[in-house]
């Protein structure tokens with residue numbers, strides 16, 4: 573189970589009930605301050621992996637947020653590399669340890685990988701979704717190049733091997749040295765540009781209540797209808813809560829090849845936020861062999877405003893339980 577949002581993906585044919593209610597936005601300002609370079613996906617194509625427990629049932633219950641602890645459920649993220657230099661390629665190394673301090677070497681694959689690694693700056697301006705390599709002794713490693721100095725959070729999302737083991741997301745701090753200039757969180761907008769693509773987000777993220785998030789991918793004004801499977805899905809969504817970087821890993825339940833899920837332009841989710849607040853959403857999608865990431869700022873309980881209007885001030889929903 574993912575210790576994050578319980579998510580349900582709908583087919584692309586789902587009625588676009590959210591698209592009409594929130595006005596029309598024309599501005600297409602880029603909102604990804606620091607888009608990761610497009611990368612060639614070297615992962616093997618995901619086969620139709622079985623849904624984890626609770627997957628595919630459309631449950632929307634909020635779960636405790638992940639990533640806030642370095643140690644949880646008997647497992648610890650031991651980040652060997654605690655400091656890197658901004659703008660310089662370095663190798664990030666870490667070990668997942670069990671309660672006896674031993675390096676974990678057995679994992680269950682989820683979404684095509686034994687472990688998903690997210691690296692995000694504290695100001696949420698930089699985001700990386702990586703798949704490190706595990707050595708036989710359990711040491712994980714991956715090269716990273718973080719463009720800006722400052723505080724980062726490293727999230728390891730994995731399920732240990734063994735019957736009944738649950739998915740965990742452990743988080744640890746990482747520092748990138750250099751002159752630090754924290755960036756303000758971009759205002760909520762319904763469109764994000766990444767490379768030649770534009771992604772539109774409709775819907776609202778709500779604390780404690782299921783809400784639909786629909787993402788529509790276009791290029792040069794034309795809907796993209798040939799998205800490629802990436803990690804067993806047409807969209808891979810991570811949400812981080814602004815303020816503490818609580819980690820919500822969300823996946824569509826609809827799978828390529830299931831007979832109903834279309835390869836774009838729409839990828840729809842139903843999500844429940846663990847609390848009110850402001851979140852940064854990162855959508856990974858794959859097209860023509862490259863993976864792109866579109867990022868959005870979303871406030872719970874409020875749809876992204878029309879681009880020409882200032883964002884509404886957050887209401888008291890930030891204290892919802």
Ligand SMILES: [Cu+2]
Pocket residue numbers: 685687688689701702703803
């Ligand atoms: Cu991943």
